[in-house]
Amino acid sequence: MHDTPFQGPGDKDLKRMGMPDPWEPDSMFKSTEDSLVRGQGGGGLSKAAQETLEARKQNQPQTESPPETYAFPTVEEETAEDAVKATPAVLSEAKWTQPDTLFHRDAEVSVKLALPQGKEHITKVQVELFAQTPAGPESISKGEGWAQADGTAVITVPVYKPQGHVDGPVEYFFRIMHSLAGMLSGEKQSRHVSEMALKSADHVLVPGIAFERESSFIPPKGARGLKPVEAKFREWDKTYSKKAQLAVFGHADKGEKDAKGLSERRAHSAFAFITQDAAAWEKLYVVEKWGLKALQSLLKDLGHYHGASDGQDGPKTQAGFKAFQKGAGLPESGTEDSGTRKALFAAYMKGKHDIKIDASRFCKVAGNPWMGCAGNNQVKEGREAAPENGRVAFILIVPNKHFPVHFPCRDGNEAACQAQCRKAGKRSAAGIQCAFYDELVREVTPAAAKEPEPPVKPKKDIGYSIEKAVAHLNTNAKQKSIHKCATYVRQAIQAGGGVLPTTLSHEYAKEYGPVLSAMGFQKLSTEGYAPQKGDIAVFQPPLGEDAGHVQMYNGTEWVSDFFQGDSPDIYPGPAYRNGKVNYEIYRP
Amino acid sequence: MKYTALEFFFAVAVLFHAELWANAPQKHLMTDPLMGLSYDPDSVHFDFCPRGFDFREGSITGKQWIFAKCKQDESTYYIYSGLFKHWSDRDEKWVDSIMEPDFGSVVKITGKKFEEIGTPDVLYGKKAKLSEKAGKCLVEDAVNRYSIAFGNISGLQKAVTKKGIAAENLPKILVDALRSGGVTIPDKMTGYPPEKSP
Numbered sequence: 001m002h003d004t005p006f007q008g009p010g011d012k013d014l015k016r017m018g019m020p021d022p023w024e025p026d027s028m029f030k031s032t033e034d035s036l037v038r039g040q041g042g043g044g045l046s047k048a049a050q051e052t053l054e055a056r057k058q059n060q061p062q063t064e065s066p067p068e069t070y071a072f073p074t075v076e077e078e079t080a081e082d083a084v085k086a087t088p089a090v091l092s093e094a095k096w097t098q099p100d101t102l103f104h105r106d107a108e109v110s111v112k113l114a115l116p117q118g119k120e121h122i123t124k125v126q127v128e129l130f131a132q133t134p135a136g137p138e139s140i141s142k143g144e145g146w147a148q149a150d151g152t153a154v155i156t157v158p159v160y161k162p163q164g165h166v167d168g169p170v171e172y173f174f175r176i177m178h179s180l181a182g183m184l185s186g187e188k189q190s191r192h193v194s195e196m197a198l199k200s201a202d203h204v205l206v207p208g209i210a211f212e213r214e215s216s217f218i219p220p221k222g223a224r225g226l227k228p229v230e231a232k233f234r235e236w237d238k239t240y241s242k243k244a245q246l247a248v249f250g251h252a253d254k255g256e257k258d259a260k261g262l263s264e265r266r267a268h269s270a271f272a273f274i275t276q277d278a279a280a281w282e283k284l285y286v287v288e289k290w291g292l293k294a295l296q297s298l299l300k301d302l303g304h305y306h307g308a309s310d311g312q313d314g315p316k317t318q319a320g321f322k323a324f325q326k327g328a329g330l331p332e333s334g335t336e337d338s339g340t341r342k343a344l345f346a347a348y349m350k351g352k353h354d355i356k357i358d359a360s361r362f363c364k365v366a367g368n369p370w371m372g373c374a375g376n377n378q379v380k381e382g383r384e385a386a387p388e389n390g391r392v393a394f395i396l397i398v399p400n401k402h403f404p405v406h407f408p409c410r411d412g413n414e415a416a417c418q419a420q421c422r423k424a425g426k427r428s429a430a431g432i433q434c435a436f437y438d439e440l441v442r443e444v445t446p447a448a449a450k451e452p453e454p455p456v457k458p459k460k461d462i463g464y465s466i467e468k469a470v471a472h473l474n475t476n477a478k479q480k481s482i483h484k485c486a487t488y489v490r491q492a493i494q495a496g497g498g499v500l501p502t503t504l505s506h507e508y509a510k511e512y513g514p515v516l517s518a519m520g521f522q523k524l525s526t527e528g529y530a531p532q533k534g535d536i537a538v539f540q541p542p543l544g545e546d547a548g549h550v551q552m553y554n555g556t557e558w559v560s561d562f563f564q565g566d567s568p569d570i571y572p573g574p575a576y577r578n579g580k581v582n583y584e585i586y587r588p
Numbered sequence: 589m590k591y592t593a594l595e596f597f598f599a600v601a602v603l604f605h606a607e608l609w610a611n612a613p614q615k616h617l618m619t620d621p622l623m624g625l626s627y628d629p630d631s632v633h634f635d636f637c638p639r640g641f642d643f644r645e646g647s648i649t650g651k652q653w654i655f656a657k658c659k660q661d662e663s664t665y666y667i668y669s670g671l672f673k674h675w676s677d678r679d680e681k682w683v684d685s686i687m688e689p690d691f692g693s694v695v696k697i698t699g700k701k702f703e704e705i706g707t708p709d710v711l712y713g714k715k716a717k718l719s720e721k722a723g724k725c726l727v728e729d730a731v732n733r734y735s736i737a738f739g740n741i742s743g744l745q746k747a748v749t750k751k752g753i754a755a756e757n758l759p760k761i762l763v764d765a766l767r768s769g770g771v772t773i774p775d776k777m778t779g780y781p782p783e784k785s786p
Contacts, residue, residue: 479704481691486677507678544617544626547674547688562691566709566717568759573691573707575624578757 089180090114095189103161103193110154111176113147123147125178127155131162132171138162158408159193169194211390214256216269217290220301223353229394230355236396239510245397247363248370253390260414264372270392271370275359278345295336298348299324371409374417378431395440408436464588466534469496470554478562485509485560489550510548512538513584521586529585536586537570542579621655621669621692621708622730625747634737637668656730660722663698667708667726711759727762731769741770
């Protein structure tokens, strides 16, 4: 924050002086990095600002038209000419309002705005958040607010990680703008953020859903494909003591109309199916005009219709409706109506496929428990249309104490998607553009990760001796399993000085992931993983088993309650190997 | 309130039935130690292990099976495995109601000498704890036992296919023995046709 009130340069002033548009962060920092970031210049003013003030003193004519590229639409009709003529407006006392914040949560900035007489109505203040990266400042997010009667404006900006950042603290600072007062740089108000606001646990794509183009209707084949989502959710629910949450992301393929709306409807459709909300399907039926073809496929799936699902009405279709209506206790009209459709949808969801997860277990965005990614994050790149792009993806999240998190997604507003997608760079998978989505998917599907492994934390961080832990395990492990892998590894951790949290369950070996995270162990990517002494691998159980497995690397081989050196890979046995069960690696 | 004799006997019958139901043994699936095939031990029958075959006190259920046996010179080799009680790490005690399949074990018995060689992963020959000859002999016997337990070679093939087992995830000598026995195994997991939707 500046020590003295600052009347910054207007946009026109900067442009006239050959400077880039201040609302374009990239261009701004290319030329004014020193002045903005390091706060050089007399009295906290940048060199550019001083020159601008000088220019104003000389009353130079204002001839240029307003800059074309504005990141924020300006509500007020005020011009820069008016600003020069008026008594200066002043921004001051800019500061963070909260003691700290987390990645993917909102941060608040407050500022005092003093306005000249006759301009009291121009109260809008805008904030841009920047992160310091090795390559220079990176624009992270923007927000706007309005000054109240006392002149104080509080503006909210979401705190995202900068592009490519994997782990460790990030330094953020903000810049505040007002159409009359210009800019106020908050580089002296920088703060560090180091903690994620959420822990995502798993990522489930639903390959079985084959949406037709421009439609969110889930046919029987797709409905069967949703079954694994429920199974996976139940599994994680058990593991995380019913703390898992589902995030549903819908997508649209290339060339599909209203990609944002369609992607949201697809996510809504899948959500409605899983929560058995037939009324929601009825609304989607009407909005998208699913038609008789969809209803025929449902009648067929329920065993009431044996003809082709071609959308053609006829005696077979009418007989199908009658048979269904009779069974459902409805008037046997032999035709579709709203009541019949709702009953049909309900029978399809509950009676036939019967997948049920409570709506309260879904992450919400702007009040709705689903998100649409428009045409972003495609799994198949290229110009050709690919049905697999128009999918619904489920991401299982195990929230930490700071949940709910700030999702950058917005209903009906693709600008939020675009803001995230502008952060170009390497992504975890082909076609993934959204930084937030990428981070979630990367975190939950380590195989797809392409980021370098995060640096190992020094041992002193958690007061833990790898040598002592490994020595304890080497001394006690047997030649064959005695079914106490969790206990042997735990005792080794404790021998190394590790203290287990008392609040997390460790009944089963598979539950050690959150325990190790809470102890300060670092979760690593499994792709290209090379074991190091003291690393711990936590396995989920193969199908039909409960406990899972946990093991520690002793520098030569994996050890649990038995020495596993005969294994050709990281897996402790063929059931894990052939089941390709999920596992996580933790490093002290 | 007075009860008639009929009502009394009815209540006793209900309680007796509930008691029987509560005490009914819970079904536990077993996983074989060579390929990780999950199966119902009431339907797929391997030979039971002789008494005193295992030393893991406390966890033994009495249900252990022999998956391979082979005589070499003066020694007899076994691959055996079984169902064991779950050990609660939190409470540090055995939980009777939860059963878990073992990783299995390869042992060598020479006279009265009982030698633990390791888990069946020794068949990969990584540490040469088991001679190639003994290993080959064991897996050939295993294929024979598996085909009998699963009904015939077709039954074994069905189980292998259902599990999606590929040669890349098995010891080479086991793959060779399975293929010699008439079981088709693709080199990679992607060699299977996609599973049909139910």
